[in-house]
Amino acid sequence: MEFYPAAGVVLTKERLEKTESFLRAMGLRYEGGADYTVQLVSEYGEILGNGCLCGNILKYIAVSPALQGEGAALTIVSELVSEAFRRGVTKLFLFTKAGNEMLFRGAGFYTVVSTNEVCFMENSRGGFDRWISSIERREGVKAAAVMNCNPFTKGHRYLIENAAKQADSLYVFVVSEDRSVFSFEDRMSMVKEGVSDIENVVVCPSGDYMISYATFPTYFMKEGADAETANARLDLALFARKIAPALGITKRFVGTEPYCGVTRNYNELMKELLPKEGIEVIELERYGGVSASLVRAAMKKKDILTLSRLVPESTLRVIRERYM
Amino acid sequence: MEIKKTGVAGTMESSDIIVRIEPKNTEGVELTLESAVMQQYGRQIEKVIRETLEGLGVTSAYVNAVDKGALDCTVAARTLAAAYRAAESKDYVWNGGSIR
Numbered sequence: 001m002e003f004y005p006a007a008g009v010v011l012t013k014e015r016l017e018k019t020e021s022f023l024r025a026m027g028l029r030y031e032g033g034a035d036y037t038v039q040l041v042s043e044y045g046e047i048l049g050n051g052c053l054c055g056n057i058l059k060y061i062a063v064s065p066a067l068q069g070e071g072a073a074l075t076i077v078s079e080l081v082s083e084a085f086r087r088g089v090t091k092l093f094l095f096t097k098a099g100n101e102m103l104f105r106g107a108g109f110y111t112v113v114s115t116n117e118v119c120f121m122e123n124s125r126g127g128f129d130r131w132i133s134s135i136e137r138r139e140g141v142k143a144a145a146v147m148n149c150n151p152f153t154k155g156h157r158y159l160i161e162n163a164a165k166q167a168d169s170l171y172v173f174v175v176s177e178d179r180s181v182f183s184f185e186d187r188m189s190m191v192k193e194g195v196s197d198i199e200n201v202v203v204c205p206s207g208d209y210m211i212s213y214a215t216f217p218t219y220f221m222k223e224g225a226d227a228e229t230a231n232a233r234l235d236l237a238l239f240a241r242k243i244a245p246a247l248g249i250t251k252r253f254v255g256t257e258p259y260c261g262v263t264r265n266y267n268e269l270m271k272e273l274l275p276k277e278g279i280e281v282i283e284l285e286r287y288g289g290v291s292a293s294l295v296r297a298a299m300k301k302k303d304i305l306t307l308s309r310l311v312p313e314s315t316l317r318v319i320r321e322r323y324m
Numbered sequence: 325m326e327i328k329k330t331g332v333a334g335t336m337e338s339s340d341i342i343v344r345i346e347p348k349n350t351e352g353v354e355l356t357l358e359s360a361v362m363q364q365y366g367r368q369i370e371k372v373i374r375e376t377l378e379g380l381g382v383t384s385a386y387v388n389a390v391d392k393g394a395l396d397c398t399v400a401a402r403t404l405a406a407a408y409r410a411a412e413s414k415d416y417v418w419n420g421g422s423i424r
Binding site: 071074077078081082085090105106107108123124125126 | 330332335336337338342344346354356358360386388390
């Protein structure tokens with residue numbers, strides 16, 4: 001079947017509707033975020049293939065069954081990779097169904113980790129190894145906690161303090177993805193300052209390999225809870241099979257989650273899956289009604305009194321300097 | 325030649341090769357190659373890339389190449405272009421590679 005590649009497609013309202021329905025037919029859900037779109041179209045303008053670049057992630061890649069086996073997917077990937085490089089984005093990631101690994105291998109992508117459902121790939125062999133080897137190594141019993149800290153509260157402090165007592169060293173991974181109210185740089189320095197008196201804590205960025213936008217594309221696969229579960233499984237597989245063994249982590253700490261459904265679902269899965277891989281999951285009770293969302297609400301009202309009850313001095317300073 | 329940033333040249337079209345060169349903290353050229361004709365020409369492609377980089381005096385770099393059946397001259401040309409871009413250099417000596 002003849003097809004014509006169209007690069008840099010502008011997703012106007014009409015075009016977007018067509019794209020969404022094409023993706024839906026291919027079992028994918030469009031959730032926005034496309035910076036650059038490549039499509040393959042028939043001579044009648046019908047969409048036969050699609051792929052988007054969203055930051056450093058190749059997403060929404062699908063090819064109509066009528067074109068499969070003609071290198072059509074490679075054309076899309078090649079176009080997206082070239083555009084990413086033109087934009088100066090060279091570390092690229094993608095998610096695909098487990099069966100499509102070989103196709104992307106031919107486009108220079110290597111598997112970081114895969115589950116029965118999803119495969120997570122990056123465009124440099126050994127990219128993960130280079131990241132993990134940059135993290136400080138510690139002796140003894142090692143534990144980990146992954147946190148966004150948007151911003152760092154007394155609740156985070158409480159969790160870290162208690163977790164640190166139950167291990168020789170505690171790795172605190174701060175989510176690197178810059179999609180929160182507080183910038184990654186500020187979140188990182190708030191955590192570092194907030195726990196500087198606890199000696200056995202190592203604060204490091206989560207990089208591209210933990211609950212990042214990269215490891216949590218809720219768009220992936222069919223609608224609803226299944227997709228979320230598949231993503232959470234992938235994230236946990238990455239932690240259990242790659243990150244924890246490399247650093248010798250045997251415990252993972254997490255705070256109880258009364259508010260957010262996605263996080264609660266994730267925590268439940270964590271308790272189910274990590275022990276099977278030899279990692280103990282310890283859920284710590286939340287520190288009396290403190291949450292980062294309450295902090296952000298108090299910021300809006302400029303309620304300093306409430307803020308000083310919720311966050312440590314160091315965080316309050318950052319809020320007053322840059323976020324109020 | 326010092327590799328300062330990521331440099332890329334080439335495409336994934338048939339008969340082409342895409343070469344990406346990145347800075348590395350330690351000595352040595354670490355090459356990963358993916359090729360449609362790996363079993364037949366994998367070693368030859370690797371040889372051309374390495375010789376081209378040697379000719380330029382690149383001694384420390386990560387090199388990632390995805391080949392779709394490029395001829396030696398193409399492999400050398402793409403490697404040269406990627407290296408010059410990665411070194412932010414425009415002092416081109418196009419016969420500096422392995423193809424003379």
